[in-house]
Amino acid sequence: MDPSMRASASGMMAQQTRVEVISNNLANVSTTGFKRSRPHFEDLLYQTVQEAQLVQGEDAGSVQAIQVGRGTRLAAVQRTGEQGSLEPTGRPMDMAVEGPGFFQVQLPDGGIAYTRDGSFGLSDEGVIVTHGGYTVVPGVSIPIDAQEVGISRTGIVSVRIGDTSVEVGRVELARFTNAPGLEAMGENLLRETAASGSPIVGFPQDDGFGRLVQGSLEGSNVEIVQEMVDMITALRAYEINSKALQTSEQMAETANNLIR
Amino acid sequence: MPDPVRTAAQGLRYWEHRQQAAANNLANVATAGFKGEQIFAHLVAGPGPTASGGTDLSEGAREETGRPLDLALEGGGYFVVRTAAGDRYTRNGAFSLDASGVVVDQGGNPVLGTDGQPMLLPPGAIEIRSDGEILVDGARLGRLRVDAAKAGERLAREGGVYFVPPPGDPVSARDGVRVHQGQLEESNVNSISGMVDMITIQRNHAALQRTLTVADGIDGRAANDIARVE
Numbered sequence: 392m393d394p395s396m397r398a399s400a401s402g403m404m405a406q407q408t409r410v411e412v413i414s415n416n417l418a419n420v421s422t423t424g425f426k427r428s429r430p431h432f433e434d435l436l437y438q439t440v441q442e443a444q445l446v447q448g449e450d451a452g453s454v455q456a457i458q459v460g461r462g463t464r465l466a467a468v469q470r471t472g473e474q475g476s477l478e479p480t481g482r483p484m485d486m487a488v489e490g491p492g493f494f495q496v497q498l499p500d501g502g503i504a505y506t507r508d509g510s511f512g513l514s515d516e517g518v519i520v521t522h523g524g525y526t527v528v529p530g531v532s533i534p535i536d537a538q539e540v541g542i543s544r545t546g547i548v549s550v551r552i553g554d555t556s557v558e559v560g561r562v563e564l565a566r567f568t569n570a571p572g573l574e575a576m577g578e579n580l581l582r583e584t585a586a587s588g589s590p591i592v593g594f595p596q597d598d599g600f601g602r603l604v605q606g607s608l609e610g611s612n613v614e615i616v617q618e619m620v621d622m623i624t625a626l627r628a629y630e631i632n633s634k635a636l637q638t639s640e641q642m643a644e645t646a647n648n649l650i651r
Numbered sequence: 652m653p654d655p656v657r658t659a660a661q662g663l664r665y666w667e668h669r670q671q672a673a674a675n676n677l678a679n680v681a682t683a684g685f686k687g688e689q690i691f692a693h694l695v696a697g698p699g700p701t702a703s704g705g706t707d708l709s710e711g712a713r714e715e716t717g718r719p720l721d722l723a724l725e726g727g728g729y730f731v732v733r734t735a736a737g738d739r740y741t742r743n744g745a746f747s748l749d750a751s752g753v754v755v756d757q758g759g760n761p762v763l764g765t766d767g768q769p770m771l772l773p774p775g776a777i778e779i780r781s782d783g784e785i786l787v788d789g790a791r792l793g794r795l796r797v798d799a800a801k802a803g804e805r806l807a808r809e810g811g812v813y814f815v816p817p818p819g820d821p822v823s824a825r826d827g828v829r830v831h832q833g834q835l836e837e838s839n840v841n842s843i844s845g846m847v848d849m850i851t852i853q854r855n856h857a858a859l860q861r862t863l864t865v866a867d868g869i870d871g872r873a874a875n876d877i878a879r880v881e
Contacts, residue, residue: 395667395674402678409681429716431745431757432682434675436810440668441702454693457668457704458808460675463682466757466811469747473717568774569748588750591774599774628680631842635674638849642670645860646663 394438394459395639401462402632405432408465409625416613417622424507424579425611426470427618435461470571475507475612477604483540484511484519487609490601492564495528495592496521496580503528504580505565505573505590507609519548519562523578531560542605546595564600565590653699655866659859661699665692666856668702673848676840684711684743684812685838706805711742711839713831719777720746720754723834728797728824729814731763732756738763739813740798740806742836748772758811764793765823781829799824 412430419425443456477487486509488494493505504525511527514520517535519527533540534557537550546562567573572586583590595603672688679685687707692700713723722744724730729740739760746762749755754762754770761769765783775788783795798821800806806814 393671395671398671398674398678402674402680405678405681432679433743433757433811434679434682434685434808437808439807440671441704454701454703455691455705455805456807457690457702458688459668459671460679460688460808461810462675462678469745471718566774568752569750571747572750586750588752625681628677628842631677631680631846632674634846635677635849638853639670639674641853642667642856645857646667649860649863 393639393643394461396636396643398435398460398462399632399636399639401435401464403629403636405430405463405465406625406629406632408468410622410629412468413618413622413625417615417618420611420613420615420618422508422579422611423510424475424609425613426472426475426507427611427613428468428470430468431466432463433466435464437461470573470575471612472570473612475610477607478610479607481606482510483542483606484513485509485606485608486511486542486562487604487607488564488595488601489604489609491566491570492593492595492600493566493570493581494521495563495565495590497526497528497530499525502582503565503590504576504582506579506581508579510608523580528563529560531562533559542603544596544602544604546603561594562603563592564595565592566599567591656863656870658699659863659866661701662859663856663863665690665700665702666852666859669852670849670856672704673845673852677842677845680838680840680842680845682743682812682838683714683745683835684741685840686742687838687840688808706808707839708800709839711837713834714837715833716835717833719779719832720748721833721835722746722779722795723831723836724797724828725831726824726828728799728828729816730756731796731798731816731821732758732760732813733763733769734758734760734811734813736809738816739809739811740800740816741812741814743812744830745835763796765796766793767796770795779830779832781831783830795830797824797828797830798822799828 409430412428416427437458437460439456440459441457444454496504510522511519517533519531531548539551541549548560549556549558568588573581574584576582593600669690672690676687689705689707691703732739746754752772764770772787778786785792804817
């Protein structure tokens, strides 16, 4: 196949991927703690179709080499780390992290997952769990007779029983050298990878960690207008690549018509 | 007299190169730091135009992203990245930290500082000044290496938005180059002029095809009709 057609096809596929990423961002515009992703593209290998050469004659001089590119490819889809806006909910078990840090979630298989979604609740045993039912590390239990639950900015969970206030535990956070390297596993959970580095565990408001805000949730950081603009750009770029493909095809047809 | 059939064929090849470059440019309309390919025609001895390549080094628009390690260069210069194949130049400043805290590009290759070494950053708020100075939580940790392209020298391209540095000692970019934090340089391909280009390419290609057909027809008359013995 003509390399120009292949280049155009790669351009169309790249724009299609871009639309898929944008669609997923838009679908999660109201997902708690969601971080938008953006695709990055790079050009493909170049082929030198004509070496640099010296020419003689009236226009003597050197002619630069011609390198023909083979199109584009998806280099990475990167999750952005910008803070989403905090939305007050008034529920005492809703928590948001303002600044860096992830809640840690104990998975049934023994592993730990990470999330920015702090819409927690209590299990039947009174342990703080995610809405999926997974225990939030380190597994703070709220006594049944507790009348009020307070969570401080530094993560200390205290309850009021009768007239006395009792401290029952402290929420831990984890942060990563390269947080965009975490792998999304659905249910608003993220998994540690070789790219993210190992978790650094600490308490809220420690050095390098954000603070906890009780009674609020972190909204999605997707901005609809931005995504719509990106979507229009992607569609136009898709179209123009398909036009380029058409042009190459017509030129090939012209060449075929050389012999009648 | 040069053979018109060969001249037209040479022309057809030239316009096909132009189309290949146009298709690759348009495919990379969303590739950060991409520089468009150009194909020029030279009239030299011999039939038809001779094509030669070039790179459109004009600056792409800068897009605001807000990410602390998205960097854009203003002025002629390149970031330097250490790949398995050697040091490479790039204008794509979509950098991030790897698992150990080293500044890397999209391909995971370390970005070099002025000392020629990869840069390891401790956790904290990253600030990058317009002269490439890197500060984490206010402490100076080094400076990004930005090399200048020597005037008139054309850099070979490689995939991954890389350019191969010229042989010889690197030249540090002059004071005119500024680093913008939180921005990315978009592709410098203009899709509208790319579109207009393709119309020209297609029309000229078709015209040459007709020229070739006509020239071939004349040859055919000469060979088959004039020489016919009645």
